[in-house]
Amino acid sequence: MSKAKKDKPTEERILAAAKNIFVLKGMAGARMQDIADEAGINKALLHYYFKNKEQLFEVIFLEAAQKLFPKINQVFNADQPLFEKIESFCEEYIEVVMQNPYLPLFVLNEINQDPEHFLDKVWAGRTKPDPTKFLEQIEREVKKGTIKRISPLHLLMNLISMAIFPFVAKPMLQKNLGLDELQFRLIMQQRKKEIPKFIIDSIKK
Amino acid sequence: MSKAKKDKPTEERILAAAKNIFVLKGMAGARMQDIADEAGINKALLHYYFKNKEQLFEVIFLEAAQKLFPKINQVFNADQPLFEKIESFCEEYIEVVMQNPYLPLFVLNEINQDPEHFLDKVWAGRTKPDPTKFLEQIEREVKKGTIKRISPLHLLMNLISMAIFPFVAKPMLQKNLGLDELQFRLIMQQRKKEIPKFIIDSIKK
DNA sequence: TCATGTTTTAACCAAATGGTTAACAAAAGT
DNA sequence: ACTTTTGTTAACCATTTGGTTAAAACATGA
Structure with missing residues (x-):
């Protein structure tokens, strides 16, 4: 103890x-x-x-999933300018995951064991993700001429990937790049700003 | 059978x-x-x-890991212009992983169970990753004025993240974005070109 | 043909594991 | 005080699981 x-x-x-x-x-x-x-x-x-084990697991899993999923949905639905949205997502999301670096791998792995079952549970009651608002927002920005004509789907995937993957691959990255715990935290701290910069540099006209 | x-x-x-x-x-x-x-x-x-189970597992795990790791190392060491390197990495890597979409999650998850043990085995005998050449290459391009002053580490993380993460999160993405098997494959096919474009748009001056 | 080595099987075993029972202790009503 | 409900424990149980044994089938070479 x-x-x-x-x-x-x-x-x-x-x-x-x-x-x-x-x-x-x-x-x-x-x-x-x-x-x-x-x-x-x-x-x-x-x-x-x-x-039983299953019931206990479900409590833990759902709690973990709720910590990760709703924030992604927010990228779709929040009423916010695109660039700000990207910035606040990275800031908030990386902050949350830094408190629980092993959650994403855990959740993704368990979902993989039985996708239907778990994803149903996760979105039970809650509003399911709806990309339409996000699609429209991109469309609008493209027409306004502020950003290049890009695929919203790929943009979304890029955003999420860059924010989450380093945590999923944490031990591998640490070992292969020779980063200790502190250096890793520092880098993820930087990424809160680096990722938005990287994305905006890529899509703005 | x-x-x-x-x-x-x-x-x-x-x-x-x-x-x-x-x-x-x-x-x-x-x-x-x-x-x-x-x-x-x-x-x-x-x-x-x-x-025993452990020995059989080790054979399978190592075979899987060998399929994923060396190609990343190659980004470091290949004698190739930066942009080409990024393009060929995405092309080749996504192709390999599309044949075995569940390998990355499997490997990352098992590494997570015992990082020291497995990463030692993976790099046993083989040349360990050495980022210096890649760092120098970036430095050179920056001085030449072809790309912006960027952090090579973040660039590398972005590249790998965007290429691999969609596979790690495959079931989740499919369910939440409503993609069937075919659509998912199509999107990953597109990403072979989309990711390099996205990156180069971001870093080129 | 027969002796020898290799591959395959059915039956078995011990340890690990999720889960239960029945009794005991502590708290809460009355 | 004492009865009832709630919390906690040690001992136990059935099943699962990794692993073994001993014998049978098959192949091989003399």
């Missing part, structure tokens, strides 16, 4: 422990015993709070 | 089966029984060819 596992109510400790273990090992690799240990309780109590 | 599992020698069938199962389910989620079934043999025979 390394951290502050003492006072907090049991359920919170379980959720925190489960998040650690699941994000680290994935659904298939996580062990209920490890989660119990990490929470400082025994396995029976774990099942007292969450009836 | 759906496909041509009949004639090929046992060891090849095992490797093919193992690749399928491991890439799909990951090390932790894969079952030796499933691999045996997929190869059309029984578990004892599987252990006759590969003494």
Whole structure:
């Protein structure tokens, strides 16, 4: 029991422990015993709070997914000039993910295990993504002559890719480029500004 | 036994089966029984060819990693003008990954499970990545005045991110953007040209 | 033909793992 | 005080899973 596992109510400790273990090992690799240990309780109590592994996992997964998905949707729907939108997305998104660098890989990997199932759960109730507003916005900017004629779809993919991928490939990039934890954080900090600059340089007329 | 599992020698069938199962389910989620079934043999025979799960996994993982890593290194070291380099990288890399769309997520995810261990294995014997040549090349182009003063590191990250991430996020992108298999392939096909254009538009003076 | 080595199988085993039971302790009503 | 509800535990159970054994089928060479 390394951290502050003492006072907090049991359920919170379980959720925190489960998040650690699941994000680290994935659904298939996580062990209920490890989660119990990490929470400082025994396995029976774990099942007292969450009836089985699947249910506990779903709670953790959805919480993680909610942290990542809505912000992307916001690029579609926010009422904001295009360039500002790109800037604020990078700023906000990278900030969020820097707090939880392993979330994207975790979420993408689990979605991959059963796309239909999880994506349905993620968007259940919530408004599904709708690119039309974004498409119109691009169209308008093109007509105004402020940006080149570009494919909104590729633009969107480029934006998301450049912001998220470095986290997904974090260990690989660190090792292969010889970056320690601090250097990596610094670089991602820079990217909050670098990515918008890179994109705007590319698309503005 | 759906496909041509009949004639090929046992060891090849095992490797093919193992690749399928491991890439799909990951090390932790894969079952030796499933691999045996997929190869059309029984578990004892599987252990006759590969003494345990770990060893079989390592063969599959390394083969997968070799397919993805060296090509990135080549961006560093190839003796080629910068713009051409970017173009040929996108062309070749996206082509390779389109044949195995699930490899990147598989490899990144497993590396994440134990970065030190796997990255050591991947680069064992092989020349480790060395960015200096690439850095110099950028520096030269900047001095020549052909491109803006940019950070080579961010450029490299942008390039790799835009090429690979869509595959890592494939199921998520397909579902959220409503793309079927064919549309996705078409878009990735376009990206072979779109990404270089996007980058060069951004950095050229 | 028969002896030898190789490939394949069915049956088996021990450890790991998700989950349950029944009893005990603590808290909350009354 | 005492009854009921809630929280917690140790011990247990059934299934899954990676791995082994011993014998059978097959191939090979003398």
